[in-house]
Amino acid sequence: MTNELLGTTVGKLRNKLHRLMKQRYAAEAEVKLTVEEFILLNMIEAQTDQILQNIAIATGKNKSVVMRMIDSLEEKGLAKRTVNPEDRRENLLSITEKGIEVVAQYQAIEKRLSSDLLEGIPADEVATFFRVVDLITQRANRL
Known part of the structure; x- marks a missing residue:
């Protein structure tokens, strides 16, 4: 067993990936989004008619931050x-046709980045990595 701390190691990797994604998105995407806006748009595409409160909970961000991101996505x-229609106090969020195209473009950028990062790593080691991440995620969800 390694002496590395899981949270620190994963945090460092997350920060590096976030930085690389920002660079790739800025260089390659036609419509400019932050990483967080892309994640939010991806969530809206995955489940249309999302409610702001549900997105705030799922992202761990407060409603005002999510609202600003939604405003930005709407403006674009x-x-x-x-x-x-069931509760007029709530707004439902859905993705537009243009949003679907942008999500596809950003996913393609992320796939190219993933390929670049995983290049030269044996497939069995990559599969092990994803299995371990899945197991850790499952345990974290139970805590």
Whole structure:
């Protein structure tokens, strides 16, 4: 067993990946989004008619931060809000056609980055890495 601390090691990797993703998105994407905006747009695409409160909980960000990101996505024509017919106090979020195209473009950028990072690493080691990440995630969800 290594002397490395899991949180520190994963945190360092997360920071490096975040920095690389920001660089790639800035260089390659037609529509400019922050990493967080892309993650939010991806969430909206995965489950249309999301409610702000659910997104705030899922992202761990407060509602005002999420609201600013949604405003930005709306201004760029990537997402839209509609009044929830079942509860007029709530807005439902959905992705636009342009948003779907942008998500596909950002996913392609991320796939190229993943390929660059995993190049030369044997497939069995990559598979082991993802299995271990999945196991750690499952345990973290139970804590």
